[in-house]
Amino acid sequence: MPTVTIDGQKVRIKKGLTVLDAAKKAGIWIPTLCYHPAVASEASCRLCMVELDRGDWRQLITACNYPVRQDIVVYVSSERAEKARRGVMELLLARAPESRELAALACRMGVEKTHYPSVTESQRNCILCGLCVSVCEQVIGRAAIGFAGRGAERTVAAPFRQASEDCIGCGACAAVCPVGTIKIRLHKDEREIEISPFKSRAKMVLCERCGMPMYSGQVSREAMSKVKIGRKAFTEYLRLCPKCRRTETAERFASVPVRRE
Ligand code: SF4
Structure with a gap:
């Protein structure tokens, strides 16, 4: 079983499970919207971005569909990962400004408002997560x-x-x-x-x-x-x-x- 080190915490999970599964096992919260265990993960909302340590560089990946096949190190609480997730949340808020569910999640992530203009009425309130x-x-x-x-x-x-x-x-x-x-x-x-x-x-x-x-x-x-x-x-x-x-x-x-x- 590969080991995932998340924000310094080590967890072992079955090969093929995702970084999100590892985070859940470690008790570390990663925000998700388009993820549901009943269907294949498309990672379309991009809200679950975390940083994967590639040795000499770090890559932003989506935790809900990144399969763990070997020992890896990821960062959920790094400045870059949090900034990326907050940026996505701002975009989503512009698409669904009337959603109470989204506003609550944004609040938990520390995002109070969006700097992006709202979308047109016909596209309003659907974040196209699929x-x-x-x-x-x-x-x-x-x-x-x-x-x-x-x-x-x-x-x-x-x-x-x-x-x-x-x-x-x-x-x-x-x-x-x-x-x-x-x-x-x-x-x-x-x-x-x-x-x-x-x-x-x-x-x-x-x-x-x-x-x-x-x-x-x-x-x-x-x-x-x-x-x-x-x-x-x-x-x-x-x-x-x-x-x-x-x-x-x-x-x-x-x-x-x-x-x-
Ligand atoms: S579109 Fe109709 S059939 Fe499909 S999930 Fe919604 S209610 Fe059910």
């Missing part, structure tokens, strides 16, 4: 969204910027969005869930007891197609919202006569 795109394709298996446009016009959208027929309304993209730009909107009257800003809509399944919208019908069908054993019991389980399920269970228990010895 995590939503990766999760939709690699975890959900839909590829309902992707990158569109080039250069300053680059954005994440559904094909032709129209509502995607491949979107099942699972909400995974919203769950992983690190700046809170992707939102789930509920349209109770139409019984639909909308994934904003992609305009995709999916019909919701309603609780059989209270009528509350619970989840996208397509998600439940996909989940059911994967159930091999206990299909009937699982169908029964999805019939009610959690609150009504608890109420129904309590009612069932209450109706069972108490056995006295």
